[in-house]
Amino acid sequence: MRILLGFLSGLLFGVGLIIAGMSDPAKVLNFLDVFGTFDPSLAFVMGGAAITTFLGYRMVWRRERPLLLADFQIPSRRDIDGDLLLGAATFGIGWGIGGFCPGPAWTALPLAAPGTLVFLPTMLIGMGVATILKERRTALA
Amino acid sequence: MPLDTVTPFTPLASTFGGVLIGLSAVLVMALFGRIAGISGITTGALPARRDDWGWRLAFVAGLIAAPLLVLAVTGAPVSQTVPTDLVAMAIAGLLVGFGTVMGSGCTSGHGVCGLARLSPRSLVAVLTFMATAFVTVLVLRHIV
Numbered sequence: 001m002r003i004l005l006g007f008l009s010g011l012l013f014g015v016g017l018i019i020a021g022m023s024d025p026a027k028v029l030n031f032l033d034v035f036g037t038f039d040p041s042l043a044f045v046m047g048g049a050a051i052t053t054f055l056g057y058r059m060v061w062r063r064e065r066p067l068l069l070a071d072f073q074i075p076s077r078r079d080i081d082g083d084l085l086l087g088a089a090t091f092g093i094g095w096g097i098g099g100f101c102p103g104p105a106w107t108a109l110p111l112a113a114p115g116t117l118v119f120l121p122t123m124l125i126g127m128g129v130a131t132i133l134k135e136r137r138t139a140l141a
Numbered sequence: 142m143p144l145d146t147v148t149p150f151t152p153l154a155s156t157f158g159g160v161l162i163g164l165s166a167v168l169v170m171a172l173f174g175r176i177a178g179i180s181g182i183t184t185g186a187l188p189a190r191r192d193d194w195g196w197r198l199a200f201v202a203g204l205i206a207a208p209l210l211v212l213a214v215t216g217a218p219v220s221q222t223v224p225t226d227l228v229a230m231a232i233a234g235l236l237v238g239f240g241t242v243m244g245s246g247c248t249s250g251h252g253v254c255g256l257a258r259l260s261p262r263s264l265v266a267v268l269t270f271m272a273t274a275f276v277t278v279l280v281l282r283h284i285v
Contacts, residue, residue, distance in 0.1 A: 005172050006196030010203020011210060013165035013177065018211050018219050020158020026222035027148040032278040039148045044155040045162070046252055052163025053257035057170055066174030069193060073175055074258065080265050087244020092270030094236025096277025097229055101248040102241060103179040106204040108221060115223035119234040126238020127184050
């Protein structure tokens, strides 16, 4: 049941990305190109998604626990640290070069563009390096 | 970089697609009690990382299946223009992968779920990655 519902949730997310146009790096890069071929569509994607989530979360959190797992695990940190700033800044540079963030990179996989087939494995390597780095630091602390 | 590839402004489709993304994020919270951040789901999809990895791997499989479903329903393949400079794409992949894990989230985890939770960390993250992304495109398309 978890597997099936996890799959359907991912499918819904992916179809949303495609309908929104966010699966197309050209559209993402044009959103970021205010002084060139600017396409403001992505602001509507983010707005529609954030408002829906804002309202939906408040309905869901009236329950004691989620339907399939034992508890809600919601990030509780509120501090702004160097990792957050450095990580977000680094991500933004990569997003501006490739036009892919992690979700659209996955939905692009079966379309098999050469750029995607290079981006996706290197993204996973980058994730692996950062994960190991963070775990080493935690182990040393 | 595909310069001057004009894309049409699609406020209605983009808002609708955004609502579907939001519904998926709400579904993940209702079913699993977790944030629907794709970078976190990706790193958590390995058996060695988390005990509840199965649904995450299935979620990623759902993302990959999405364009196939769209093709089956509409009969038209999903159109996209991916940058063709493979060296640039390799660098972009490394930066996106490293940055999203180091910064604890990407466009979905911070941008959608974090803003919906009114998280100050996510707001700072979104403003930061938007700023560096705007500057990167500005430099690559208009200065270099």
